[in-house]
Structure formats: C-alpha cells, structure tokens
Amino acid sequence: MSTSNPVYLGQKNSVAKFDLETKNAIWSVETDGYPGIISCYDNKLFVQGANNWSKYFHLMLNAETGALIWSADKDAIKSYITPHYYQGDIFFINAKGCICKLSGENGKLLFETKFKKWYDSTAYLLTVTHQEIFLISKKRTFKVNKISGECEEVPELANLSKDKITAAYGNGVDQVALFSAIAIGAATGDAAAVAFTGGGDAGGGGDAG
Numbered sequence: 128m129s130t131s132n133p134v135y136l137g138q139k140n141s142v143a144k145f146d147l148e149t150k151n152a153i154w155s156v157e158t159d160g161y162p163g164i165i166s167c168y169d170n171k172l173f174v175q176g177a178n179n180w181s182k183y184f185h186l187m188l189n190a191e192t193g194a195l196i197w198s199a200d201k202d203a204i205k206s207y208i209t210p211h212y213y214q215g216d217i218f219f220i221n222a223k224g225c226i227c228k229l230s231g232e233n234g235k236l237l238f239e240t241k242f243k244k245w246y247d248s249t250a251y252l253l254t255v256t257h258q259e260i261f262l263i264s265k266k267r268t269f270k271v272n273k274i275s276g277e278c279e280e281v282p283e284l285a286n287l288s289k290d291k292i293t294a295a296y297g298n299g300v301d302q303v304a305l306f307s308a309i310a311i312g313a314a315t316g317d318a319a320a321v322a323f324t325g326g327g328d329a330g331g332g333g334d335a336g
Contacts, residue, residue, distance in 0.1 A: 135172060135190075137162025142174050142186075144193060154193030159184050168212045168302050171196060171231075175207050183207065187234060197234035204229075204236070212301040213255050218271075220253050226262060226271055226278065238276030242269050252292060255300035265292050 132147040142162045143155035160178030167173075172190040177183045183206060185199035206222035210229075217229040221239065228237040242262060243249065251262040251269070260271040261281075268284035271277075296303065 135165050135167070137165060137174070137176065142172075142176075142188070144190070156186075156188060156193045156195070158186065164207055166210065166302070169215075173210060173217075177207075185234070187231075197232075199229065199234040200236065203239075209253075209303065211253055211255055211303050213260070213273075213299065214301070218253060218255065218260060220251070220262075226253065226276060228273075228276060240271075240276035240278055242271075242278035243267075252295040254295045254297040256297040257299035259299075261297070263287065263292060263295055265290065 133144055133153060134147060135142065135144055137158075139161055140159070141155055141157055142165065144153040145151070146153055158174065158176055160176045160182065162174050162176040164175040165172065167190055170190050172188040174186040174188060175183065182201065183204060184201065185204050185208075187196040187198075188194065189196060204221065204227075208217075208219040208221065208227075211218045212231070215231040216237070217231055219227050219229070221227050223241070224243065225239045225241045227239045229235070230237055243251070247267075249264045249266055251264045251267075254261045254263050260273055261284075262269040262271060262278065263284070265288050266286060268281045268287060269278040270281050272279070
C-alpha cells in the first residue's frame with residue numbers, strides 16, 4: 128500500500144508537489160511570481176498567481192508530472208478568477224464584469240461577453256446547471272450560450288428572490304475552485320496557496336449578487 132501523502136504548495140516563483148511523508152518535492156515548476164490560487168481538476172492543476180508588479184499568470188499543469196499544458200495569454204486574464212470547470216472548459220466572470228470561456232485544452236479565450244449595461248450596478252453570480260449556464264442576481268437573470276457567449280435575459284427568472292443573493296452553486300458544474308485566497312493582496316506578493324489533492328466538487332463561488 129502506498130504511503131504517499133502529496134500536496135501542492137505555492138512558494139515564491141514556484142509551485143511544487145510535495146510528499147508529506149518524505150518531505151521531498153515530487154516535482155517543482157518555476158512561475159513568474161507568487162502562486163495565489165491552486166485548484167485541481169481531472170488530473171490537471173490550475174495555478175493562478177501574481178508578481179510584485181501586479182502582473183497575473185494562469186498556468187495549467189499536469190498534476191502528476193508538473194508538465195506545462197498551457198499558459199494563458201496575460202492580456203486575456205488580468206486578475207484572479209473563480210474558475211467554473213464545465214465539460215472540460217473554464218467559465219468565469221472577469222474583472223471587467225464580462226462572462227468568459229477559457230479553453231481547457233489550450234488556454235485560449237473563447238469568448239468575453241459584456242452582458243449588462245454600464246448603468247446596471249447589480250452584481251451577478253455565475254451558476255452552472257446540468258443543462259444551462261446562468262448569470263443570476265436578485266433582480267435579473269441571463270442565460271449564457273455555451274458556444275457563442277451570447278447572453279439572453281430570462282424574464283421569468285426576474286425578481287428571483289426577496290433578499291440579495293450572496294452565493295450560488297449549480298449541480299451541473301464539474302468543480303468550482305475554493306477561493307479563500309482572493310482577499311490577499313497579490314500586488315504585495317503576499318499570496319497564500321490553496322491546495323487540492325483530488326477532484327470533485329469544491330463548493331460555490333462567483334461575484335456577489
């Protein structure tokens with residue numbers, strides 16, 4: 128029986144897979160800054176981080192070997208994101224308030240759609256069901272086309288609740304990354320890693336609504 132007890136740890140300019148039994152690194156990969164968010168999905172490790180100049184990086188690694196699968200374009204994602212893994216791809220709301228889809232295969236940004244008007248101050252939560260992807264708030268709800276990113280308002284889901292919606296999670300999402308490190312100031316380089324050693328649902332996340 129194997130006694131290996133691995134964890135993924137972010138450190139200054141690197142992320143590594145450690146065996147807690149031997150205290151040795153199984154593999155280590157250099158990064159351009161401090162890893163701040165680590166999540167595991169389908170034997171892949173998604174690493175997000177930033178350096179002292181608030182430049183963000185997003186890497187997808189092979190969780191077993193540490194081999195780089197892809198590195199996202201730095202101009203495509205300019206912040207930490209809450210990744211919603213769905214059918215092999217990643218959906219998220221970016222810092223500009225757009226709904227985005229990132230290819231899980233190569234890290235390319237497949238769409239970036241602004242779904243609300245400039246005067247709409249409502250915050251929406253991204254929610255994935257088995258059939259659809261929604262942007263939900265107390266007042267309004269949008270359905271997202273999974274291919275094009277086009278957003279269509281759903282009138283029958285308006286005024287969905289009496290109170291402000293503060294969290295949401297749909298049972299169709301493969302996994303949502305635990306996001307407890309987002310409040311830490313990445314610009315200072317003082318970012319903490321969140322480690323996962325396996326897949327499965329990790330809880331809900333998104334913009335408060």
